[in-house]
Amino acid sequence: MTTLLHRSSPLLTASRRHRLARVTRWRHGLRDVPVAKLLLGGQNGMTATEFAAAMEDPLWPSRRVADGPHAGLIALAAREGGLTDAQLLATPYARMARTCIRRTGRYFGADDAAGVVAQARAFLAAGDAVVDVDAEDDAEVGTPSPGDLHSPPGQPVLVVPIAHSDCYQVLDGHHRVAQAAAVGAVTVPVRVRRGEVTTPLQDLLGRMSWLDGGRQLYQPVGSPELAAHWPTVRCCVDRFEAMDALLRRIVGPTLSGSYLDVASCYGWFVAEMGGLGFEAEGMERDPLGATLGRLVYGLDPARIRTGDAVRLLRGTRETWDVVSCFSLLHHFVLGRGSCDEVELVRLLDRATGRVLFLDTGQEHERWFRSSLRGWDPDHIRAFLREHTTFDQILDLGPDRDAVGPYADNYGRHLFACVRTAPAA
Ligand SMILES: C[S@@+](CC[C@H](N)C(=O)[O-])C[C@H]1O[C@@H](n2cnc3c(N)ncnc32)[C@H](O)[C@@H]1O
Structure with missing residues (x-):
């Protein structure tokens, strides 16, 4: 017989409560989401907004993963062939990794320049083997934490919806999304976290005194998370x-x-x-x-x-x-x-x-x-x-x-x- 208990019931053991919280935090099943709707998220335990501040790049969470540093590294390697260490360290990917190391001590397994080079090379070598387009629908969802190694094969990309938008912010799986984009995948299966987040750009636009918190653009602003639900009032x-x-x-x-x-x-x-x-x-x-x-x-x-x-x-x-x-x-x-x-x-x-x-x-x-x-x-x-x-x-x-x-x-x-x- 199954006894139904509320999540807060004192009769629940701590470990069951933890498992339940983990399950209810995520929407059931996987959803196929266009690669073009997946935007860069936080890194190494920092939220996207925190990481944007660390990078001094408020538009970080407004950028498609397919236009971001992971995808940029793949494109550079495809164009140039074998990259030297100096070339790798000059990429936006390395800048991202160094920012993580500066703020959290690590970027995956890397904690110095040599580690960043090794990490970049491992990513490039993994090629489309990293793309997990057949992720198990009921794969256990783990929350990414600082210093984690790459999620093991079988883990779906984890995302959270961006408010007032048809886009999603990637919580875990930037490398896999970038690889999917590189091989021309149109969609990737994702697991969606409940709730929603906003981007710093949305927050700034909403604070313009003229709009009084309204969700409109008075002049054209091209950013993926604004395209669907932020109408441009004056075409200009x-x-x-x-x-x-x-x-x-x-x-x-x-x-x-x-x-x-x-x-x-x-x-x-x-x-x-x-x-x-x-x-x-x-x-x-x-x-x-x-x-x-x-x-x-x-x-x-x-x-x-x-x-x-x-x-x-x-x-x-x-x-x-x-x-x-x-x-x-x-x-x-x-x-x-x-x-x-x-x-x-x-x-x-x-x-x-x-x-x-x-x-x-x-x-x-x-x-x-x-x-x-x-x-x-x-x-x-x-x-x-x-x-x-x-x-x-x-x-x-x-x-x-x-x-x-x-x-x-x-x-x-x-x-x-x-x-x-x-x-x-
Ligand atoms: C209706 S919008 C017009 C925007 C722009 N001129 C256009 O047509 O695309 C009004 C803008 O004017 C600014 N504004 C209103 N009164 C102002 C004033 N006295 N001095 C300077 N800017 C003002 C507002 O902050 C807002 O950005």
Whole structure:
């Protein structure tokens, strides 16, 4: 007869309680998960977030195992043939191993450079024998612990779901996943731990004051754990293409000069305009803007001035050849700025050498129907003409963001305010 006891029952022996806890921690059975959905996790007993900090690489847990150091080592060996010790020690794999040794004393069996080389060679020699695509469905699940040797054959890859994502973080089995990726496996069988984790990138994005903990991206951010459930609210590419086309029409095929994006958010426009050849900078109230810009677009944080745009613009006589200010003006119309909308646009006018690009909330948007009454493209053009010194105000048409859940919002017109002769 089987007696059912609750996990916390005092009648359970310590060893049964331990076994039960181990079983209930893991979902039953194995699941085939695409290799592309398996992201790097912790190492040697450190969580992924702890290891990311140790590596000074906050994007570590946002990277696919197939793009990580284990897979990189296999690819390098396949390209170069026999690798020297010096070559092995120069790889990201060795850097990862050395970080583990520094923090925990070991990386598997290695505790020095010679051990790292031996470990890398053993991994490469194991080849696809390490790939255990036939792991037993009911294989005993052990929790990886610091200093463990490689999991023995028959152990499934262990993962935990990443919150708000269709990706998983690998808890044990990075080498096996990398080997599977190298031989072109599309999926690997994994055992899934209950619960979920977040990545440092998700945590940072969620802390951007603008999103108020929301799970949305205001500008494009390409990271695997964001792809499925973090919608990009503004595609941005539409506005950028219109800016690029107008600038080439006005300035000619070679673009250069200075550019400032006011309220630059993560810095997507700063990065793209930098890519066109501009000395690009941003102004952003939220200090996380500069942090995220460095992480996701590789922007130098010194290029993002942090603070209230009004205070920053009032405090400078600098001008930039091209300035943009997207979706900020209406907050000033609605009384949420540190000055009124007229002063903001005058400050933007003063800061602009040649072209100011601007869009703003409009009355046709469901959420502004009563609060922005009258703010249609004709009014915006008249407002810009009245309160700025530009020679031309061009309406470049609406954005393409009025789709999906935002079908009744956005569709904001992009205006280009142009000086035919640059300001003296
Ligand atoms: C609606 S988003 C617009 C983002 C970006 N301009 C775009 O269109 O992709 C507003 C952004 O402006 C920033 N912001 C709001 N008020 C600001 C101010 N007074 N000075 C500087 N940045 C501000 C917010 O922190 C947020 O990142």
